[in-house]
Amino acid sequence: MGKLDVSVVIGFRDWGTERIKRSAASIISGFANISGELIISDYGSSDPGPARVVAEQLGAKYVYTPGDPVWSRSRALNAGFAIAQGELLISTDADMLFSPKSMEVIVATAREAGQCALFLQCRDLPEMMGDDYFAGVSKVDWLELEKVGRLRPRWGMGGMMAISAKGFGEIRGFDERLHTYAGEDLDFAQRARRAGYKTVWVNSPDVRMYHMWHTPTIRTVEESDEGRAAVAFNRDVVYNDKTYVRNISEWRHAPQWKQPLVSVVFSTRDRSELLSEAIQSVLAQSVQDFEVIIIDDGSVDDATRLAVQAFGDPRLRYFHQPSSGISAARNLALDESLGYFTAVMDDDDLMHPRRLEWQLAAITDDYIGSAGSFVNFDNESGQLDLIVSRVPSVAQAAEKGGAPGHGTWMLRTDVMRAIRYDESIPSGVDNNFFLRLLRAGYRVSHCGKPILLRRRHSKQVTAVDSSNQGDAAKQALQFFRFKLTSWHLKKLSEEAAANSWPSTTSREEMLQEVLPYLPDHLVTRDATLQLDEGSSVDLLFDGRSGQQTILRDGEKISSTLTVAGASYRDLATLARLGGQLTAHVSQGVGASRVSWVGAVIDDYVSRSSSGSPIHVFSGSACDALNESATIYSMDDGSSREKIGVVSNVARASSGHTPWLIVGSSAERYWA
Incomplete structure (x- = not known):
């Protein structure tokens, strides 16, 4: 790290190419007396070609991240910083214009302030200054922008963050749980302050950041239940999670230069x-x-x-x-x-x-x-x-x-x-x-x-x-x-x-x-690891291993790897695979059946009315159930078992006697 004075990252998805080009050009023009790089982080655009061409034309780095179904500004910025080489890291958005001396002054301010996180107050341009306006001008009139721009309140932290690479690594970047809309900069600022990096607002007439007008994203986000839920989740993290180190179990887009946590x-x-x-x-x-x-x-x-x-x-x-x-x-x-x-x-x-x-x-x-x-x-x-x-x-x-x-x-x-x-x-x-x-x-x-x-x-x-x-x-x-x-x-x-x-x-x-984690000579344990979608594991273990897949009405809902009689060496091997690892003292031959039936009950109860009785049928009894039943199956590679679940036994035509379960979780049932 530290090969350059500064690395600036723009994160986006399916954004206007001309808007990105204007923003990127304003940033690069500010590198005159400092060594800097611009990284355009495209987080899953449907057509990455145009943005890649813009990066090549301007001499910027381009990184494309496919596969994530949701937009996450945090992940997009982290993906850019993963390849950064600057001593100072700056994040911003593709709809921001920076005045000519901005980057140079921000770097100088960071060096003078020492251990800090810097933020810049955005100036919103009026509705008339959107894409059509800038497409019709050959040169930005900075005096006109200064005249019509209006300071945005500091609550949202403004759209630009700067911190040393060391500080970024210590708090583990932007929180990758945050997605869809809002909260990333404010959350980052709070965490940096908790970690000992004082908040510094850049206040210089030579530094301006203007927001090019476009239809506010929040309007689109709030049109769906999923969008509103994401905004509520982000707000809860910002206001209630008081930790400052994040992405501890998984940092998807970690820089290669990071030190161990x-x-x-x-x-x-x-x-x-x-x-x-x-x-x-x-x-x-x-x-x-x-x-x-x-x-x-x-x-x-x-x-x-x-x-x-x-x-x-x-x-x-x-x-x-x-x-x-x-x-x-x-x-x-x-x-x-x-x-x-x-x-x-x-x-x-x-x-x-x-x-x-x-x-x-x-x-x-x-x-x-x-x-x-x-x-x-x-x-x-x-x-x-x-x-x-x-x-x-x-x-x-x-x-x-x-x-x-x-x-x-x-x-x-x-x-x-x-x-x-x-x-x-x-x-x-x-x-x-x-x-x-x-x-x-x-x-x-x-x-x-x-x-x-x-x-x-x-x-x-x-x-x-x-x-x-x-x-x-x-x-x-x-x-x-x-x-x-x-x-x-x-x-x-x-x-x-x-x-x-x-x-x-x-x-x-x-x-x-702690009982399952006594030394191997004092306990016999079984370990279970939740696997990611589509994962298949072919490793050698000291214990007996088997992979188990559970389906709901033919659709895969989980896949687990179980090691019976797992050693501590097996636990270490499983932990390196990632995912949720649990262990319990071995219960004998029937334990795997209890485990998968418990997972089925938890899944069904989580999707049903709280506290309602449910009835569970197994084996051939499932064949006589009507369409209101949910059919679960478990495949472990050598055998296949089946369970049917209904909320009202009167609705089931089977003559078999089911299990009757009243409660809110499998844990309570098996207790």
Whole structure:
């Protein structure tokens, strides 16, 4: 990145070619004293030829993205930025005209302002200045445009956004969930501000952006139920989603130059077998945008290096150092990390497959990271002990000291580098680190989920070093309370009592959540992956695999890949395929039937009146049902089963006794 001063992206679909040409020419003319590129991102136009010709004539880059049934400005802009080479990234629309010096001034303003996101207030031209007007003029009269243009209110952010490539990558571009109409720029501005990029409005007489008149798109959008629903969804995201990192499970149009979102870091020594299991749990994450940093702190042989290399995954990065201690190893990991966030792990623990997803969702405005709860498990018996940690805060720390479980931390990497682990103390370094973090004024949220499975065994550090750990904790608390008066401690104690615990599900539900993800020697699990339309998988698994397709009245509604007796290695393989992955403790031979019947019931109930009884017929009984029934079938490649569902048994002519289901979901039925 950074080969050019600026990259400007225009995103569109089925837009007037002459309008695009005018907008593009006004942008390129502003590159006189800076190095810049224009990228025309055509997101699925029915005829891409004319826009491609315009790009060639003007010397712009052209990228065409076919196949998406809906228009999404977010995806169109991201598709353009995926090939951008500029230090500064600017997004705009195909109906905007920029005055001659605009690009140069915007770049200069960005450099002067530092870490910021820039926006430009649009000037709307009157109805007379549409396509016909500009087609009849050979040269734009900028003075006339200045005279008749009217400033648009800033609520919508105006139609131009600029941010550094680094900032764009950190918040993962425009939110690709947004589609059809509106909200992208405002959402982006809010997220950039939450991530520490101040909002800067470009205010210079040399910078103007004029909107060429055309029939407002919103009028067309609001003519359909689907359009109104999309606008309502976008508005809900803009106003209610307080996260700032998006596209975490899937970033369709990610730049090749992006850095990993998360660095998962291990420090280890001579525990290659346990480390391999821990790494497998990382590779099984629902969020695959990560790297894994392994610091080998003086292992006596090559077993650790060979164990890491055996994965053959380029996201794993191994570093060896002479034995220097846990703090030095962790600091080296911070120095080598490329991720925006760092997730800490011990080499003998396991992640829940949704750990990264849950923690990223908990990082909102004013928080630099998140922590979570964990489950201790006995490595021999599998006995579980749930530890629900308190919400981390200054008040909580001042009362009792301590920190959330070290292996549950996910914090911004730059903040961790600023705090660093104290290499002068032999024990309790994580507690010391976290108390200094809080004392420095940083805030950490709690995701409320059991994100870590912590192995209890005879060789873990807390077991062999418990005395030193306790002494270190006392010293860290004394430091934290330094110069706090009894009045301060009383007030902090009251605050801690009022805001102690995170919002969670029941303890039983939390334990059930982690049970399928115990090590392979303690549990037998079945795993299921929802596949994309038309997907077919031909991979080798340790468990028994099978693909299952469900049809409703002959139309395919879902396809799943199931692996019975799935190993952790199988979970990692499935996670790399993408899609929704779930696992449960194996229930035996009938489990697959329960699974597909449950999916059918969920589908039917979701399309029926809430709470109405439904009747389910199986096998040959389906043949006697009348046309009011919905017929589902399941094909697993070797056999085909059939189920008929009706809302009123009186309407069915079958003489067979059906199942009667009253409720709102398959989950409630099977419970």
